[in-house]
Amino acid sequence: MDDPDVRPLFPRPLRPRELVALDLPVALGYAFVLVVDSPAVHHPVAWALIAAMTLPLAVRRRWPLTVFCVVAVASVAAMALGVTREPLAAAAYALYPVALTTRRRRWEPTAAIGALTVGALLLAAFGGVAGEPEVRRIVETVVLGSLALGGAWTIGRAVRERRAYAAHRAEQAAERAVTEERLRIAREMHDVVSHTLSLIGVKAGVAAHVADRRPEEALEALRVIESTSRQALTEMRHLLGVLRTAPGEVTGALSPAPGLAALPDIAERAAAAGVRVDLDVRVTDGGLPPALELAVHRIVQEAVTNVVRHAAPAACRVSVHDEGERVRIEVTDDGPGRRVLPPGPPGDGVAGHGSIGHGVVGMRERVTAYGGEFAAGPLPGGGFRVLARLPLEREGT
Known part of the structure; x- marks a missing residue:
């Protein structure tokens, strides 16, 4: 080096x-x-x-x-x-x-x-x-x-x-950097598309179900679909802008990557789909590096999306805590806890095959990329939990 x-x-x-x-x-x-x-x-x-x-x-x-x-x-x-x-x-x-x-x-x-x-x-x-x-x-x-x-x-x-x-x-x-960047963008694309389509699918089902009896509720569902799709298009343009940007080219015109400040938006969109999200964020301003903030945002987004997709209506609690040497992300819900998961490494709490596999795999890959710990599985009293711990390296250490 x-x-x-x-x-x-x-x-x-x-x-x-x-x-x-x-x-x-x-x-x-x-x-x-x-x-x-x-x-x-x-x-x-x-x-x-x-x-x-x-x-x-x-x-x-x-x-x-x-x-x-x-x-x-x-x-x-x-x-x-x-x-x-x-x-x-x-x-x-x-x-x-x-x-x-x-x-x-x-x-x-x-x-x-x-x-x-x-x-x-x-x-x-x-x-x-x-x-x-x-x-x-x-x-x-x-x-x-x-x-x-x-x-x-x-x-x-x-x-x-x-x-x-x-x-x-x-x-x-250089080849390794290109591969890692492709994987990162693939994860970003998956998170944006799966999160958005899940919300759109839920709200479209609500609109179709109540269109005849409660047209005003159907209209509200269509408004949520519109705002969600617009936000997804904005994030997609950001990702495509990164792909189009040549190495070394200034990218000041692109919007910043989402971080902890965007977590309330996730909660708001989930509430529109019937999932009440309780946020508990205990991180000082500027306490996390931008890349780590993006990873935390995507993990929370994917976990809440799984709740919307498989447990709505439900209550969900999201906690993000700065524990000094690491940041702890925990997402729990009180919905049906019996969900089928993809296979994972021994001891990570993930086993089986099923419909939420790609989301859990994506979260696990993000956590592994940072050398952290990941677990996902049903809770004993019902519900489901996603737990991730990411090592935190502050500037100057």
Whole structure:
């Protein structure tokens, strides 16, 4: 995971010209060192080889493989002719972007190269080459050159693998975020549609039943249907607006997500469908994060909708309590308690299959997403209870 306190050296990716500007001083500085240190500095061939070894390094990031080939050939020629004493440092500097950008092949012995590099390092540090000074100098040059080239290749490959891994993790995180957002929107759509259609279905049945004898009651039921459908359309537009909004686009025109302040609206619509709801909300203003408020609202909405759908007319009590480290949501009613539920995890109080399954599953998924506890089932003395506990993480904790 990226550390937010660690800032990158450059605030944006560097342009090609800026990359050349970074490597050019290195190339010129190394050329100056070689010229000063070269035993054949006055020979034109030495100047040509030193230029071929160093100046292409300025564009090593633009054409990595080409630059490495030119520098490597010039370095070997300079070593053979005795122009410089340490010609392979430039080749190692040119090899790093090759290892960083070249696609890895299956047969590539990167691990073996790393092991040989470690061996060369140990030989250079603790070993010694016996024999004539000239032979010893050649062997030491080969060992140090192999160490430089192997180290540059191994480091470049390691950085490439690290970047590929980070990119893969970022891609997985993006896919996971898209999946979670789709599930969230699916739950929102289910809650809005099921809640609204349940109320509309109940009131439409009332209107059809009393239309001939009590037309004024039927008219009132139609008004409830109208207001409920309008509110549902508003929430649907909000959800569809989220779907249409591109990533990073400002969504200030969209209405805020419903929270605790909208719970009285749920009670009012349920009362219109014959369910009297007693609200008991003990949460301080601003005490819950917006996302948690939305989850509480949807759980209460779905639980009350189930009461309307399966127990009306009935009395219902809704309690939402802030218990410090968690928020407790409990919805109970005095209607028929024998309702069939879908299967759930052991110990969650849910078992069976039946008509209110999707609602209970949706509530359980919301609670599980927050790492909370959920139970739903009939009460011993009649009625039904939905109980959820959601962990509460306040800002600054």
